[in-house]
Each structure stands twice: as structure tokens, then as C-alpha cells.
Amino acid sequence: MEMARTVDQAAHATRRRQILDVAQRLVETRGYEQMSVQDVLDELGMSKGALYHYFGSKQALLAGIVDRTADQIEEHLAEVVETPGSDALGKLNQIFQALAGWKAGHRDRLVALLRVWNSDGNALTRHRTRAGIAERLAPLFERVVEQGVRDGVFTLPTAVGFGQVLVSLVQDLNERLGDLFFACEEGRADPSAVDRTVAAYTAALERILGVAPGAVHIVDPSALHAWFDPPRQEREG
Structure with a gap:
């Protein structure tokens, strides 16, 4: 069970980093005001509910x-x-x-x-x-x-x-x-x-x-x- 939690934490950290990478690139290229949460979801192929496990808002x-x-x-x-x-x-x-x-x-x-x-x-x-x-x-x-x-x-x-x-x-x-x-x-x-x-x-x-x-x-x-x-x-x- 301990190993499973460790793997989950690593996967969570990796996915969180991927989300931030996409959001950061969109902020740099489009600007924060023009970027939407949907833009991030579309790039990652995620649902809004899945994203909110990591970030609850823009x-x-x-x-x-x-x-x-x-x-x-x-x-x-x-x-x-x-x-x-x-x-x-x-x-x-x-x-x-x-x-x-x-x-x-x-x-x-x-x-x-x-x-x-x-x-x-x-x-x-x-x-x-x-x-x-x-x-x-x-x-x-x-x-x-x-x-x-x-x-x-x-x-x-x-x-x-x-x-x-x-x-x-x-x-x-x-x-x-x-x-x-x-x-x-x-x-x-x-x-x-x-x-x-x-x-x-x-x-x-x-x-x-x-x-x-x-x-x-x-x-x-x-x-x-x-x-x-x-x-x-x-x-x-």
C-alpha cells in the first residue's frame, strides 16, 4: 500500500507539472487575460473536473x-x-x-x-x-x-x-x-x-x-x- 501511494504522488506531481507547463506557455503566448481554463483543458485533453483535482480556478x-x-x-x-x-x-x-x-x-x-x-x-x-x-x-x-x-x-x-x-x-x-x-x-x-x-x-x-x-x-x-x-x-x- 505504501508503494501505491508513492506512485500516485509521483503521478500527481507529474500531471501537475504538465498542467503548469501548458498554462505557462499560454500565458506567455496569449496573455493571462486572453487565456481561458478551457484552453488548458483542450491542450491537455482533460475534463474540468479532472483539472480541479489540481487547480480550482484560473x-x-x-x-x-x-x-x-x-x-x-x-x-x-x-x-x-x-x-x-x-x-x-x-x-x-x-x-x-x-x-x-x-x-x-x-x-x-x-x-x-x-x-x-x-x-x-x-x-x-x-x-x-x-x-x-x-x-x-x-x-x-x-x-x-x-x-x-x-x-x-x-x-x-x-x-x-x-x-x-x-x-x-x-x-x-x-x-x-x-x-x-x-x-x-x-x-x-x-x-x-x-x-x-x-x-x-x-x-x-x-x-x-x-x-x-x-x-x-x-x-x-x-x-x-x-x-x-x-x-x-x-x-x-
């Missing part, structure tokens, strides 16, 4: 995509945090580099999710997403801050709570850049605002940690502008 599907995305980001960054040999400042910059690389590799998904978060009536989704990501990433950042405080690299009285502070700053920056992304897409953004925004948040982070100006690299300029050039090129084309 909103639950979106939550599943967001949760899986947050889990993937956490797993990706944990590899950097657990790598021995780097000092805390180097490790922090490696985290930012890894995060930027992951985002670049999943651009379509993240743009689709940004559209959901910025559409009317999705304030609760934005709040839950932000809280869920912070819950996963704050402990990773705090471990790096602990190392920096211990080694005298960061001039903070304690590391406790500063993982959440760093994640909040990064999330605020991401939201601001998201606003600029859509403004750029609509042709109403000043491109220099992107660099100024990153510079301001970088300076704030350096001041909090007590490191020299220029020591923190939140995002490489070329990686940053790769996000903003396509919308401008598409608009001009």
Missing part, C-alpha cells in the same frame, strides 16, 4: 506558475550562496549576476507575469507574489550579509533582518524597472531614467552595507538594456 493556475517561478529562482540563487570561496561582497554581486541571467533566460514568462501584475484588479496577486518571493530569497541574502558582517566586509551592527531589507530594495527596483519597461514600450519613457534608477538603488544598497561606491553591481548595463531595446525596436519598426 487564479489558482496563475498562483501555481508564480510559485514555481519563485521556487526556480530560489534554487538558482541558492547554488551561488552555497558556493565556497567567495567573500561576501563577491557573493552578493554573483547573486545579482545570477538573478539577471535567470531573468534574461525566462524573459517571455516574466514579461507576461509583469503584464498580469500591472493590469487592473491584480493588487492582491502582486502582494502575494512579492511576499512569496521575499519569503524564499530573504534567508539567502541574510546568509550573505551574515558572512559579510562576520568578516568585517559590511559595516552593519547585525545581519538579522537585513536579508529582508535587501530583498525589499531589489523588489522595489524591479517594480520601478517594470513601470519603465511598459513606459518604454508605449514610447513615453526617457531611456536615461533606467540608468538613473539603477544608480540610485545601487547607491542606497552600498550605503546600507557600508561599502565603497562602485562596489555593488546590481545589474550589468548591457543585460539591463537588453530588456528595454526590444520594445523600442518593435515600436519603431
